Amino acid sequence: MNQNLKEQLLLLPEYFQGHLTLTLIALLLGILLSIPLGVWAAQSPRIKRPLLAIISVIQTFPSVAILALVVALLGGKIGVLPAVIALVLYSILPIARNTVTGLDSVPSEVLEAAMGIGMNPQQVLVKIKLPLAMPIIIAGIRTATVWTVGLATLSTLVGATSFGNYIFTGLQTRNLVSVTVGSIAAAAMAVILDALIAGIQWLVENRNKSINSSKYNRVRNILVGAVLLIVVGSLSSILPRSEPDFVVGGKGFTEQYIIAGLLAAKLEESGFNVEQRLGLGTEIVYSATANNTVDIYLEYTGTVWANRMKNSHNPGRDSVMRGVFNHVERVDGMVSVGALGFQNLYALAMRKDRAQELGIDSIEDMIPVAHNLIAAGDLEFFGRPEWIALRETYGIDFSEKLTFDAALMYNAVDDRQVDLIVAYTSDGRVAAFDLKILEDPRSAFLPYDGILVASSSASKNPVFMGVIESLVGQISDEEMREANRIVDVNGGSILDAVSYLQSAID
Amino acid sequence: MIELQNIEKSFDLGRSFVVSDVSLKVERGQLLCLIGESGSGKTTTLKMINRIQEPSSGTIIVNGENILQQDPVKLRRSIGYVFQGIGLFPHYTVLNNVAAVPSLLRWEGSLIHSGCEEILEMVGLPIKDYGDRYPSQLSGGQQQRVGVARALIAKPEVLLMDEPFGALDPITRAGLQEEFKRIQRLLNLTVIMVTHDMTEALLMADQIAVMRKGQILQMGPPKELLNRPEHDYVRKLIELPRNRASRLEELMDSL
Ligand SMILES: Nc1ncnc2c1ncn2[C@@H]1O[C@H](COP(=O)(O)OP(=O)(O)OP(=O)(O)O)[C@@H](O)[C@H]1O
Ligand SMILES: [Mg+2]
Numbered sequence: 001m002n003q004n005l006k007e008q009l010l011l012l013p014e015y016f017q018g019h020l021t022l023t024l025i026a027l028l029l030g031i032l033l034s035i036p037l038g039v040w041a042a043q044s045p046r047i048k049r050p051l052l053a054i055i056s057v058i059q060t061f062p063s064v065a066i067l068a069l070v071v072a073l074l075g076g077k078i079g080v081l082p083a084v085i086a087l088v089l090y091s092i093l094p095i096a097r098n099t100v101t102g103l104d105s106v107p108s109e110v111l112e113a114a115m116g117i118g119m120n121p122q123q124v125l126v127k128i129k130l131p132l133a134m135p136i137i138i139a140g141i142r143t144a145t146v147w148t149v150g151l152a153t154l155s156t157l158v159g160a161t162s163f164g165n166y167i168f169t170g171l172q173t174r175n176l177v178s179v180t181v182g183s184i185a186a187a188a189m190a191v192i193l194d195a196l197i198a199g200i201q202w203l204v205e206n207r208n209k210s211i212n213s214s215k216y217n218r219v220r221n222i223l224v225g226a227v228l229l230i231v232v233g234s235l236s237s238i239l240p241r242s243e244p245d246f247v248v249g250g251k252g253f254t255e256q257y258i259i260a261g262l263l264a265a266k267l268e269e270s271g272f273n274v275e276q277r278l279g280l281g282t283e284i285v286y287s288a289t290a291n292n293t294v295d296i297y298l299e300y301t302g303t304v305w306a307n308r309m310k311n312s313h314n315p316g317r318d319s320v321m322r323g324v325f326n327h328v329e330r331v332d333g334m335v336s337v338g339a340l341g342f343q344n345l346y347a348l349a350m351r352k353d354r355a356q357e358l359g360i361d362s363i364e365d366m367i368p369v370a371h372n373l374i375a376a377g378d379l380e381f382f383g384r385p386e387w388i389a390l391r392e393t394y395g396i397d398f399s400e401k402l403t404f405d406a407a408l409m410y411n412a413v414d415d416r417q418v419d420l421i422v423a424y425t426s427d428g429r430v431a432a433f434d435l436k437i438l439e440d441p442r443s444a445f446l447p448y449d450g451i452l453v454a455s456s457s458a459s460k461n462p463v464f465m466g467v468i469e470s471l472v473g474q475i476s477d478e479e480m481r482e483a484n485r486i487v488d489v490n491g492g493s494i495l496d497a498v499s500y501l502q503s504a505i506d
Numbered sequence: 507m508i509e510l511q512n513i514e515k516s517f518d519l520g521r522s523f524v525v526s527d528v529s530l531k532v533e534r535g536q537l538l539c540l541i542g543e544s545g546s547g548k549t550t551t552l553k554m555i556n557r558i559q560e561p562s563s564g565t566i567i568v569n570g571e572n573i574l575q576q577d578p579v580k581l582r583r584s585i586g587y588v589f590q591g592i593g594l595f596p597h598y599t600v601l602n603n604v605a606a607v608p609s610l611l612r613w614e615g616s617l618i619h620s621g622c623e624e625i626l627e628m629v630g631l632p633i634k635d636y637g638d639r640y641p642s643q644l645s646g647g648q649q650q651r652v653g654v655a656r657a658l659i660a661k662p663e664v665l666l667m668d669e670p671f672g673a674l675d676p677i678t679r680a681g682l683q684e685e686f687k688r689i690q691r692l693l694n695l696t697v698i699m700v701t702h703d704m705t706e707a708l709l710m711a712d713q714i715a716v717m718r719k720g721q722i723l724q725m726g727p728p729k730e731l732l733n734r735p736e737h738d739y740v741r742k743l744i745e746l747p748r749n750r751a752s753r754l755e756e757l758m759d760s761l
Binding site: 110115 | 656
């Protein structure tokens with residue numbers, strides 16, 4: 001079997017369990033919440049319309065935004081809790097709406113008869129309305145199940161393990177096998193759970209009709225087996241598991257995966273039990289470390305300086321680092337362990353022959369011709385303070401500013417579709433495509449030193465701090481670029497890049 | 507005993523009346539037939555007696571008590587009701603449909619079962635053949651008989667029946683009419699029965715009330731209606747069975 005596929009399949013049990021547990025908890029809570037909500041709404045049109053409207057509006061919120069909002073509302077807490085809350089919010093609509101529809105669809109003559117023979121409103125609801133509405137409610141639960149399984153992949157973004165780990169890691173490290181395994185696994189889970197609920201529904205509906213039919217017994221045995229498997233599968237995740245000593249966090253791009261892998265490897269060498277939570281958003285991983293959910297991760301000085309401290313001026317690499325360390329420690333109560341040694345900052349890059357043609361060495365040289373050039377940046381660059389700083393410091397603008405996915409951007413400049421790109425200095429592709437990085441004599445670009453930020457609780461452990469501190473100043477620009485290149489250009493695994501860095505450090 | 511005093515019912519806050527100034531009295535053990543054209547307010551009148559509808563004005567007394575001062579749920583459990591739309595519970599078997607009222611009354615399980623057995627036998631749907639069927643697996647007439655069984659099982663003193671034998675073939679119908687009459691006499695039931703069939707009314711009723719446009723045109727024993735119809739509409743109603751009877755006689759004679 002393909003080595004890559006084998007590595008991916010080794011992760012399957014853990015991701016499967018995470019995904020299943022998230023889905024089942026969310027669905028269970030969703031059902032417990034939505035059916036009473038639907039019953040309540042069905043009672044009176046005064047409640048029904050506004051309630052369904054509100055639920056529908058929640059549904060239209062982009063799911064990633066809901067996740068981010070839930071994390072923010074929980075004060076930066078990441079993991080299963082915010083993921084489940086967001087999933088529950090999404091499961092309410094189909095179940096509650098179908099509950100209302102189902103209850104409304106009970107024939108009025110049946111209701112009249114139920115009342116007429118002397119059932120009280122509660123008995124009418126429990127004995128007549130709910131059973132008759134059940135097929136429609138179950139249809140809603142099935143819709144919610146399929147949605148929840150799909151959306152649960154996004155839980156990875158807030159640090160809850162799911163099949164999304166396959167998908168997001170795969171997308172970032174261009175590992176298509178990983179993306180495919182994750183997608184197929186999620187789709188299969190959706191199909192199986194859906195079929196399971198349909199089977200249970202069939203059993204319930206045929207309960208009285210075919211007590212002795214062999215088909216009935218066969219379906220029942222299969223279902224009982226499947227449900228048992230699932231229960232055991234998800235229960236085992238609740239059983240006491242060895243709590244990790246430390247949690248290594250990381251954002252969602254190659255360099256972050258590599259450094260997280262390195263941190264985990266180093267800590268494990270010292271006998272610690274380590275869990276990795278990767279692919280987190282910038283804001284999320286920062287606040288998670290501030291509240292001790294994550295213990296250590298790789299941050300960049302420029303990110304904190306611009307995004308959190310809202311600075312746009314550039315007092316120089318050292319001052320920025322001092323300012324950031326101060327902010328991280330004094331304001332947010334974390335510990336900045338130190339800089340690893342490399343920077344990952346924005347820089348303008350061109351093909352070497354194109355730069356020669358134009359006679360450009362630095363951004364200053366470009367000032368007279370900039371308005372004739374086509375530039376490409378990643379999805380956010382032209383909206384960031386760095387672009388404003390660049391424009392104002394040098395007084396330049398380009399004839400066209402295109403935005404690209406990072407991988408495509410490098411191809412575009414290589415194919416001469418664009419004249420220059422806004423690259424990242426530690427990106428392995430700068431070297432792979434043999435690009436020239438233009439100098440920045442007026443320091444328009446903020447420094448982006450890679451620094452290790454530790455949680456206050458972890459920093460109290462001297463062995464932990466010893467391990468982390470041993471990495472400070474150990475990784476040069478060239479080494480980081482090479483490690484990135486192993487993954488992004490050569491198609492190696494994260495582990496390959498980690499072992500390269502380990503040998504480079506020793 | 508059922509007594510209605512000056513009952514009025516409006517669904518549009520008094521602009522129009524579906525039932526206006528209806529007064530009637532059915533003594534214990536008597537059977538009153540309500541007959542009249544479609545939309546004349548028969549069902550509405552019946553529904554007010556077990557408070558599925560509330561009268562706009564007037565008083566209803568059942569077994570000596572003003573029903574508006576009673577707990578509606580308790581009242582309904584004490585009155586048998588055969589619904590015009592039958593209203594069987596589609597997710598209940600025949601057995602469970604019939605057992606619904608005794609269950610609400612918390613009868614003992616064995617008592618419920620023997621009661622169901624007896625009453626289903628009586629309406630011609632033996633429990634061993636029909637007990638486990640769902641309403642969708644029955645013909646219209648069979649469903650109607652389950653509806654009658656459900657209303658009768660708890661042996662209520664008061665029984666309200668809205669076109670209970672409408673969907674039956676003539677022979678089953680005649681059989682059931684007789685059987686019902688027997689039980690009614692046996693248990694001394696007080697019954698109001700809505701029908702469109704004047705023959706049925708004449709044969710079964712102690713009293714017949716003819717309704718039109720929410721009012722009672724004439725009320726009295728079958729003989730009185732036959733002999734002294736006070737209204738054109740009543741005359742038309744009784745002429746129908748009478749003409750048929752004489753035409754049948756002619757046919758027989760000519761044999
Ligand atoms: N809930 C209601 N709201 C408004 N109007 C109603 C309601 N129920 C009945 N009506 C009206 O009251 C009138 C009498 O209806 P009712 O059902 O009592 O007639 P009926 O004599 O039983 O007729 P049928 O022989 O067709 O069953 C009809 O015009 C009907 O449209
Ligand atoms: Mg009617």
